[in-house]
Structure formats: C-alpha cells, structure tokens
Amino acid sequence: MNTSAPDQVKGRRPLVLCAVCGGISAYKTAEVVSRLVQRDDSRVRVIMSRNACKFVTPLTFRALTGAPVSVSLFSRSADAPDHPIFPHIDLAGEADIFLLAPATADAIARIARGHAGDLVAAAALALPADCIRVFCPAMNSAMWLSPPTQENVRRLENLGWLRLGPRAGRLACGGQGMGRMAQPDEITACIAGCLKRRASLSGSTILICSGPTREYLDPVRFISNASSGLTGKSLAMEAVVRGAAVIFITGPVCPDHLPRHPRIVHVQVTTAAEMLEAALAHTPQANAYIFTAAVADFAPAQTLPQKQPRGPGITLNLHPTEDVAAAVSARRRPGTVAVGFALQDSLEDPSAEEKLRAKHLDAIVVDTAAAMEAYSARYRFIWHEEGALRHADWGTLDKPTCARRVLDWISEQIS
Template sequence: MSVLSGKKILLGISGGIAAYKTASLVRLFIKAGAEVQVIMTPASKDFVTPLTLSTLSKNPVHSTFYDEQDENAEWNNHVEFGLWADLMLIAPATANTMSKMATGNADNLLIATYLSAKCPVYFAPAMDLDMYKHPSTLESFKALQSFGNIMIPAESGELASGLSGEGRMAEPENIIAFLEADLSAKLPLKGKKILITAGPTYEAIDPVRFIGNHSSGKMGFDIANQAADQGAEVILVSGPTHLKPKNGSIKLISVESAQQMYEACHQYFESVDVAIAAAAVADYRPKFVAEQKIKKAEADFAIELEKTKDILASLGEIKKNQFLVGFALETENEIEHAKQKIRKKNLDLIVLNSLNDEGAGFGKSTNKITFIDKDFNIEPMPLQSKEAVAADIINKVIAHYA
C-alpha cells in the first residue's frame, strides 16, 4: 500500500505547458488512495481544463476567491484549504509562481493558500532552459527551500521551445515516487520491526469442538495497521479471525492454538524492536484431545484442563532491548492486578481494559483503556474507537524512541 493512501493532497497548478501532465498526476494520486483537491491559477486554465481535473479528482476545482458570475456565492477560503491538506504540491511551479511564493505576493488563490498551508509543501519547477538557470530563478529555489519547502528537481529533455536541457517538469510517475520515498523516510517508525499478536486462540477438545473466547482480533489488527502506516515492519501473529490487514506490507502469520502462537512469537521475538501482545490467549487447554468426535452419551461430562504456556511472561524472561507491551482485561482490582502483571512479566507498558467500563471489551468497535508504564505511572484514556486507541498505543511506541 502506498504511503500516500489516505492522505489529503492539495495540488496547486500554475500556468505552464507542463500543466497538461497534471491530469495524469491526479489520476495517480487517486490510484494511490489519496484524496485530492485542486487549486489553479487563472493562467493554468489555458493549458488544462478544470472540468478534466474535477472529474479525475472527484472534487470541485478552484481558481478564484469567489465566483464572479454568482454574487451570492460563498468565497473560497484559502485558510481552510491550507489547514485541510496533509501535504501541498505545486506542479508545475513556474518562475512567476515561485517568485510570488518567495516574496509573498498573494495576488491569486493559489499563493494565498500556499502562505496559509501548515503542511509540508513540495514544488516541481517547470520552465525553459534559460529561465531555469536565470539568477532570479535560482534565488527563488534557494528562498523556497530555506522556508522548508521541498523541491522536486526538474528533469532534462526536450522542452516546449524546441531546446533540450534542464527545466522539464518531473514526470508524474517520478513525482509520485519522490513523494513516497520522502514521506516514507520521515515516518517515525521507519527502520523499526514490531511483533503484534491478535485475536483468540482455539484449544481443541476433539476434531469438531474447541475452547475459545469472543475476541474478534480487531484491536490487534488496528494496532498492526497503525504501526505499518507509521513506517514499521510489522509481523502480525493472529488467531482465528475473519479480519485481514489493511496495510499490504504487514506479514500475517495465522495460527490456531496458544502453542502455535507461542512458537511463532519465539521465532521472531529476538529480531524485533517492539512486541505488543494484544491477543486473547487461552489460559487452559484440554489435557487430552479426542481423536474422534465425542458422542453425547453421559449426563455429566468433564474435561481435564492443563495450563497453556504464558507467551507474554516467556517473552519478558528473554527480553533484551525490546519494548514489551501487554494487555490486561480485568473485572476487579484492575489497577493492582495490572501492576502485578507488569512486575511478573517484565513489561514496559500495559494497556488495561476493564469489563466494568461501558463500551469496552470483546466484539465492540470502541474501547476504553488505561496506560500503566513500568514506573507505575497511570494514564486513563477516554472511550474511543479502537482505531483511535490503536493510534494512542503506537504513539506510546513512537514516544519511547523519540
């Protein structure tokens, strides 16, 4: 999955012949899963039509502060555009537009929006060879980059004038690749490897029946998706569930029993930086598993159980530099039981769930947690969606490495 997926991208188009390439650029953004809004300078409409770009982006295209044909029309708020975007790209960035960007000459909607943007701003220059090398253009490059803007270098090739040389706007595919590489390199968990467990385990009674629980696995899958979106290499060990990772980079290892989960975790634990044990692992399993389906015969039937291996405790015993996160689902004396678990299992952080909290527990889309770290600092969190809870958990990991 592209790092651009889910991103809100504001595309600014200025008036150069390379503007015709922006139709392909918008299409590639949409294909990558991004949401796109387009702002054009009035001159750019001579090279590509707003209708084309609005059709491809599935959003209205704006080029003026208000609709001069409609005296009752609302104005296009450049501040709102600037706050909406996760990133802004100005392509093509002509010499004229870059000069206005550098000097703050906000005589059109695009420049006013640029000056209001709180997000990272990229610009892809496009002009003829001599213009590209002119001292005033070079000063614009220098000024814009000193402001923190990121330049996507022009390419060499045949230019509209018939000359050949530097100044050709980077091809849309190359712009996408540049953005993906730059964004990926800046993700806070880039270079980190995270092991996450999710879902229930099923402990066989016979070939048909099992001992299990109501865990859907959603919490663990949401954590895995958040970690991968922040640049981590994620190994997700999951018990039986219908869920699939949303981020295609996640390595999913499907298991059924607590023993299989134990073995998978120990296979990878030594090589990871972080382990987050979100699975609801069975504490007991049948001591003897029937080879054939047990028939309904006796009025009373007993199953002898034995303890499963404690995966989290076993990882705590061999932990070196790993940041180890556990979960605790409690119904009474929640804080004290969670603290005992931190000590007993050598955890760095525990995520406490209480079944006494409305909206928390298995099979729900929400969760209410309390963070307790190894120094017993307690941080209760509000009731949130499991996606928001997952983001909070991953932010704790990010803060650990900050």
C-alpha cells in the same frame, strides 16, 4: 522504508497529493483539502479524474490550494502553461502522502490492476516506494460488497495502501448501508497523523501477538477467548505508517481483520502453544513487542481424535496454557520494549499492576469485556517510569486512536 533526514531538515515540507475521483463524495474532499491547506506542516496539490469534474470543478481546488489542478495526462497547453508537463510523474514522484478520495469502485479496480490510462491511475503507479498511500472508498453498498470490489480492496491493502472507511449510513442513492466516505474530520486527522508520525519507527521491527487462540477438545469443538483481532490490526497498520516492519502472529480471525502491507509478515497459528513457539522464534528480531492476543487460558489434557457424539454431559480435564507474554518478555533482549493488554472486570482493578510485573512488561493497557467486539472502548494505561508505576486514564477511544497512543509511547522509549 524512508531512512532519510526529516523533510524540515532538507528544507522542504512534505507533499500531500490528493486524487479526486468521480463520486458525489467529491464535495467532502474539497473540505478535506481546505483543512489540510490551513496546516503549516505540508503542501497540498490536487489531481482529478475527468468524471470528478462533473461533481466539483478544478477551479474549486485551485482556489483552495493556489496551485494548478491537472485532470489529464496532457494538461499542459497554451491555455494552461503553469501545469506540469508530466503531471503523473512530476507530482506523484514528489508525493509523501497520496490520498485517493473518494475512491470509487472503478478507481480502486484500475489502480489495483495496474492500469495507467488516466491521470489518477498513472500517478498511483509513479509514487515513490516510501510514499504513504491512503484510500477512502465511497460507493453504493451493493457495489462495495461485490466480490470483485472486495478482491480489489484486498489487493490494494496487500500492496500497502491504508484504507479509511467506508462507513455505514444513508447513501446518496437514498438507501442505507455501508458505502459512505469517511467524514472530512476523520480523513484530515488521518493525514495529519501520518504527517506527524512518518518514519518515527523507521528501522524498527515490532512483534504483535493478536486474535484468539483455540484449544480443541475434538476435531470440531474447542475452547477459546472472544477476540475480533481489530486491536491487533490497528496496531500493525499504525506501526507501518511510522516506518516499522511488523511480525504479526495471529490466531483465527475474519480475513477482513488482518492487516495487509508489504512490511507485515503474517504468521498464522491456532493454539496457545503454536503462538508461543512462533513468538519465541521471532523474538531476536524485534525491538518492541505488543501482546494483544486473547490467548486461551486453559487447554484440554487430551484432544480426542474423533468428534464425540452428543450426550447427557461431559467432564473436562483442563490444564493452564503457558503465558505467551510472560515467556516472550522474559527472553527478550535488553533495551527492547514490551506492552501488554489486560482485560479486567474494571479499569481500576489492581490486579492489572500485578500482571505488568509478572509478565515482565514495560507497560500495560487495561480494558474491559466491553472492548472485545466494539470499535471504541475505555482504556487505562499503566507504565514504569523512574522506578514507579504511573497511571493514565485514556477515556473512551476508538481502536486506531488507542493504537496511536501505544505506538507514541513505544516511539518515545525506542528513541
């Protein structure tokens, strides 16, 4: 965790170290570097694998950055006296953000396994602990979906790497599928956001309740609310980019929808009661709370011990579950911040304001059923300010952008 003074105070601009690997998407990385160089809030340096040079030359990146581009652990020579003596240490040790783009299957595998036989992999091992690591996968869809690649991707995410992409579409091989590298504007926006938000929540702990809960009727059947867990994942990853620690309490979701980072503690639960118990146990540790879980509103009065046979019909006796957000918010420490999510029939539904008050929240994000399985949705934000309720129509946002808006607001309140 970076708790030092901002780089501007120390008299240096943060360094973005871009590592280019051997894939056709390397041409996109040149545009990313060009855009980053034009910003005045960072310095940009580039290193390349030898295979990357078969797609884009080092001269391209030298012309863009105005700095030497190393392609080997032994780049310095009589012909290149301006190259660092130890490029994997001299550059990596100074990096504030490390961008791996394109991140090929081979590069992901070597870095995930800790290999250091080439400049890119060795540099990845030499990064400072507080360096933000971003990788942008790009490869054939079959390679992307292969179990070894997926295992290596999860390994990097568990080590704290932030993944951007891949996206679906037409691939260089002519096929269609998942494997396209994220577009330059998306990558540039990600890096620009990381530069702006670095360490804004350093020292804070964010408790996030995410995913659905399940209330079992018998060992097989259950009542639940639909939730992909993607909003919770976006919030958690945004929080760690800002330097926060995260307590992530989640119901059952797809493993790919779980955030992974060394500063994220996972607490797996199933029922609403289990989520409430876990949240209350961690309440004293948190500075801020975000309630985005789709908690089941009702539970059966009795859970049957055996699977019930199919019959003409059954009558269920249900009782309401305890409101997790309301219970936790009522017990949180003074000076902390709590934000909830409310799914309403419309963004203008006035009952969202009542939920904000009843749940003892400082702000609430309103969405509709269209957001449940979608990557983008419309949002409305309601918050307390100077004794009154304020409203902002956020329009249509993807979930990572919504997460940034929420964490921007929380950062302002905590600071």
